[in-house]
Amino acid sequence: MSDLDWIEQALTGARPVAVAALLRYFRDLDTAEEAFQEACLRALSNWPKNGPPRDTAAWLIMVGRNAGVDAARKRSRLEALPDEEKLSDLEDAEGALAERLDGSQYRDDILRLLFICCHPDLPRTGQIALALRIVSGLSVARIASAFLVGESAMEQRITRAKGRVAKADVPFEAPGPAERSERLSAVAAMLYLVFNEGYSAGFDQTEARAPLCDEAIRLTRLLLRIFPTEPEIMGLLALMLLQHSRTAARFDAEGALVLLEDQDRTAWDRPMIGEGLALLDKAMRHNRPGPYQIQAAVAALHARARTATETDWPQIDHLYASLELMQPSPVVTLNRAVAVFKARGAGDALALIEPLEKDLAGYFYFHGARGAFLKDLGRREEARESFDRAIALAGTAAEAAYIRTQLDGLGGYGKRAAS
Amino acid sequence: MLYAILCYHDENAVCGWSREQDEAVMGRLMGIQDRLAREGKLGPVARLMPTTAATTLRKDRDPPLVVDGPFAETKEQLLGFYLVEVAGLEEALAIARELGEANPGGAHEVRPVGYAHMGDPAKAITS
Numbered sequence: 001m002s003d004l005d006w007i008e009q010a011l012t013g014a015r016p017v018a019v020a021a022l023l024r025y026f027r028d029l030d031t032a033e034e035a036f037q038e039a040c041l042r043a044l045s046n047w048p049k050n051g052p053p054r055d056t057a058a059w060l061i062m063v064g065r066n067a068g069v070d071a072a073r074k075r076s077r078l079e080a081l082p083d084e085e086k087l088s089d090l091e092d093a094e095g096a097l098a099e100r101l102d103g104s105q106y107r108d109d110i111l112r113l114l115f116i117c118c119h120p121d122l123p124r125t126g127q128i129a130l131a132l133r134i135v136s137g138l139s140v141a142r143i144a145s146a147f148l149v150g151e152s153a154m155e156q157r158i159t160r161a162k163g164r165v166a167k168a169d170v171p172f173e174a175p176g177p178a179e180r181s182e183r184l185s186a187v188a189a190m191l192y193l194v195f196n197e198g199y200s201a202g203f204d205q206t207e208a209r210a211p212l213c214d215e216a217i218r219l220t221r222l223l224l225r226i227f228p229t230e231p232e233i234m235g236l237l238a239l240m241l242l243q244h245s246r247t248a249a250r251f252d253a254e255g256a257l258v259l260l261e262d263q264d265r266t267a268w269d270r271p272m273i274g275e276g277l278a279l280l281d282k283a284m285r286h287n288r289p290g291p292y293q294i295q296a297a298v299a300a301l302h303a304r305a306r307t308a309t310e311t312d313w314p315q316i317d318h319l320y321a322s323l324e325l326m327q328p329s330p331v332v333t334l335n336r337a338v339a340v341f342k343a344r345g346a347g348d349a350l351a352l353i354e355p356l357e358k359d360l361a362g363y364f365y366f367h368g369a370r371g372a373f374l375k376d377l378g379r380r381e382e383a384r385e386s387f388d389r390a391i392a393l394a395g396t397a398a399e400a401a402y403i404r405t406q407l408d409g410l411g412g413y414g415k416r417a418a419s
Numbered sequence: 420m421l422y423a424i425l426c427y428h429d430e431n432a433v434c435g436w437s438r439e440q441d442e443a444v445m446g447r448l449m450g451i452q453d454r455l456a457r458e459g460k461l462g463p464v465a466r467l468m469p470t471t472a473a474t475t476l477r478k479d480r481d482p483p484l485v486v487d488g489p490f491a492e493t494k495e496q497l498l499g500f501y502l503v504e505v506a507g508l509e510e511a512l513a514i515a516r517e518l519g520e521a522n523p524g525g526a527h528e529v530r531p532v533g534y535a536h537m538g539d540p541a542k543a544i545t546s
Contacts, residue, residue, distance in 0.1 A: 013431030228488035
């Protein structure tokens, strides 16, 4: 690694902490980001000569703060009427120069920065894009390519999202325990959105979207470092790692989706699985189960099975049953039905999902699973109808291609309905 | 003389390495390890998982308390270690320097080992 490479890594690593602290000083996202940019420029010219500082984040915060104060001073001299409020804020910031940077303050700063991105008015993509831009510092071009939109469209989307966030007035005081825990769960949900946006990508998009999974994991690790005793955050990180560990096995050479049971398990990333299992172990000691821990436990059972046939389906059925109680949703029941199919047979599985038809009529996986159950029961005509509907609802070419192989598996029996 | 080389690095930076960067660093380190092993100087080597996977047993109270996370909150974290059998400090530092060039940033603490057990009952080492 060259000098510039490791400096860049250090800057990226320190970014969430530094931007979060600068946001507290300047109380304005753009000013905080500009101050951080300035600090990075100085780091690039200074560190190769003088060596890296002992605490990169603290250095960037100090330098960024000074740069931000300077910039605001210059601006206020140029403006006819200085903004009173802004000036008094800056005096506060200057007064804080001597303040020691301690861990507990960082913690609420980072949480606030992440929480800002979870604004409920923001659409899902807005939340994800904002987090990737502000917290991770990914370039607009890279985010745009992940969402398959043009750079200027993404730029606009991020600017709009920032505008909404600026009006939201997230308080800058340290939050109380209840508020903190609410923020934490909103942030966890947002990070899982970022992860899923990357994970659900089709084969042709994996290159553009894989960084989303890596970013989500990196930010969740950061969150767990500042909230080390939260079992659900351990569960979330475990869940992401265990799912991401299968990445190399999820598509075949032609880009077709490979189902879990057909994946080459030797291609799964063992170190990632190891870390996921270790985190889940830690989480379970707390005896405070939650949705992320349960989903991670399901993923762990897959990870522990050396072959698909060794999968402990009854246990997965059991885990999904607890998830249904905790977080009832038709999608959870559908997932459970797959485990029931493996553990008890297609009849039970079909009975479990029949009541979901109304809720999941527009859901690809519902029709795919229903088709598979019906096929297993020998009800070919109905299976064919379900598969046809699934194809119509497929979100990616790989999904549609997979269902077509299922259709082919039905053989020449029955009549083709619509195609 | 047995030395421990304790590897400290900023975890935020190391966890942000791309797979390619990580593999490149590990590849360089393994080259050095292979050579040290051939020279009969290499003891156990470990790369530790991130501190988020750590659990600490506080035994300064009774009963001991199990807490999540690493023992110390530091700017750089203990992310791995080497044991090397060398002639003395200079040689240990030379190895640390070489490992540092392959994996820049952070610090290597070079510490003489007072007692070690390599797992083989016949091979406890006391310096």
